[in-house]
Amino acid sequence: MKKSLLREYAKLIVRTGANVQKGQEVMIYADLDQPEFVQLVAEEAYKAKAKKVIVEWNYQPLAKVHARYQTVKTLGDVPQWQIARRQHMVDTVPCRIHLISDDPDGLKGMNMEKVAKARQLSYPILKPYSDQLDGVQQWCIAAVPGVAWAKKVFPGCSRHQAVEKLWEAILSTSRVAEDPVAAWEKHNADLKARCDYLNSLGIKSLHYTADNGTDLTVGMMPQARFCGGAEVSKRGITFNPNIPTEECFITPMKGKAEGIVYSTKPLSYQGQLIDNFSFRFENGKIVEAKAEKGEALLNTLINMDEGASYLGECALVPQASPICESGLLFYSTLFDENAACHLAIGRGFVDTIEGYFDLTVEQCREMGMNDSMIHEDFMIGCDTMNIDAKTRDGKVIPIFRNGNWAF
Numbered sequence: 001m002k003k004s005l006l007r008e009y010a011k012l013i014v015r016t017g018a019n020v021q022k023g024q025e026v027m028i029y030a031d032l033d034q035p036e037f038v039q040l041v042a043e044e045a046y047k048a049k050a051k052k053v054i055v056e057w058n059y060q061p062l063a064k065v066h067a068r069y070q071t072v073k074t075l076g077d078v079p080q081w082q083i084a085r086r087q088h089m090v091d092t093v094p095c096r097i098h099l100i101s102d103d104p105d106g107l108k109g110m111n112m113e114k115v116a117k118a119r120q121l122s123y124p125i126l127k128p129y130s131d132q133l134d135g136v137q138q139w140c141i142a143a144v145p146g147v148a149w150a151k152k153v154f155p156g157c158s159r160h161q162a163v164e165k166l167w168e169a170i171l172s173t174s175r176v177a178e179d180p181v182a183a184w185e186k187h188n189a190d191l192k193a194r195c196d197y198l199n200s201l202g203i204k205s206l207h208y209t210a211d212n213g214t215d216l217t218v219g220m221m222p223q224a225r226f227c228g229g230a231e232v233s234k235r236g237i238t239f240n241p242n243i244p245t246e247e248c249f250i251t252p253m254k255g256k257a258e259g260i261v262y263s264t265k266p267l268s269y270q271g272q273l274i275d276n277f278s279f280r281f282e283n284g285k286i287v288e289a290k291a292e293k294g295e296a297l298l299n300t301l302i303n304m305d306e307g308a309s310y311l312g313e314c315a316l317v318p319q320a321s322p323i324c325e326s327g328l329l330f331y332s333t334l335f336d337e338n339a340a341c342h343l344a345i346g347r348g349f350v351d352t353i354e355g356y357f358d359l360t361v362e363q364c365r366e367m368g369m370n371d372s373m374i375h376e377d378f379m380i381g382c383d384t385m386n387i388d389a390k391t392r393d394g395k396v397i398p399i400f401r402n403g404n405w406a407f
Contacts (some may be wrong), residue, residue: 001167010040012180017140018095019239022049025094033101033146060106076121086129096139101146104331107271123373131361135350138239173322174244191228198226202392211384212262219256221368223354226250246338249315251348253368255284265336265379274298307372313344319403340381346372
């Protein structure tokens with residue numbers, strides 16, 4: 001891939017994605033697959049006048065070794081230096097850049113029940129720090145090709161060809177063209193216009209139906225609003241948390257979901273795949289979860305904590321999106337969630353609450369925003385999906401017809 005094009009991508013992530021500010025610290029989280037690109041991102045962050053760039057490397061095989069040999073107590077331990085680091089982040093508010101390249105099958109065979117128990121130990125200790133940063137930090141999740149991931153998406157190609165094809169797909173769907181910054185300004189404006197229309201309706205609930213059996217009604221908080229594309233932090237900084245993105249999303253009311261919903265794409269969770277699954281909801285809670293592949297892992301996921309079995313997001317994505325039209329299954333939530341309507345179980349988003357600048361995270365939860373240690377998206381959209389909005393004044397308005405916007 002041409003270095004000039006990769007530099008444009010790095011600049012897009014830093015300037016439009018995270019929107020690094022002068023004097024701000026930057027945290028980059030990356031796997032070992034593309035160190036040269038990580039260097040480009042770090043350089044672009046410094047060109048944006050970042051004070052300091054810190055890179056934290058991840059390596060799936062090493063994570064499996066740790067999980068195999070450490071006890072649950074050791075895995076879940078939070079040493080004092082990690083607490084000090086979290087406090088430093090609260091004090092300085094660095095922006096975060098996540099460059100994902102995970103092998104979708106990279107943690108296959110790992111004892112996920114053990115890892116889940118360890119996370120349940122550490123989460124209550126780390127939660128107060130993440131709550132203080134919720135809605136305050138800028139962050140951006142973007143992707144770079146890993147060899148194993150590329151071979152999963154393009155199994156008939158050589159390693160080099162697969163990586164090159166995945167680069168092409170990432171850059172194309174991320175709108176890295178002649179002028180990516182201008183392309184993102186236009187795209188953000190389109191998403192904002194759609195969100196403005198949805199917010200003007202006064203939606204009380206959304207009713208999802210499809211020919212695969214999906215028949216689900218989800219209630220909305222009166223204070224919730226649809227968001228999409230660029231967001232604004234409590235510090236007044238505009239940023240794009242996901243590159244790419246095609247969604248208009250909202251946080252639903254906890255406890256207001258009834259019916260059944262079927263997945264339409266695999267879910268890659270913690271380096272393992274869950275496929276052909278369904279959830280049945282009663283009083284907002286998952287009361288039945290089935291899967292043809294990964295059912296035990298699915299049930300571990302929804303039992304991570306009390307909030308893991310409730311919804312935290314409803315996202316609208318048309319079939320006429322660049323990612324869907326590419327015809328590729330990326331085996332990555334960042335991309336696959338932007339090819340289809342999706343829901344998320346777990347934590348809701350404070351920035352979808354009207355006036356969240358003046359609210360605490362706890363106040364948002366009192367309004368009905370779900371809380372959990374997880375937030376996991378799963379895809380439900382298809383070309384037969386219809387979605388109707390019931391408004392607070394009793395109207396029924398079509399939102400989606402046959403997988404695409406009805407307006």
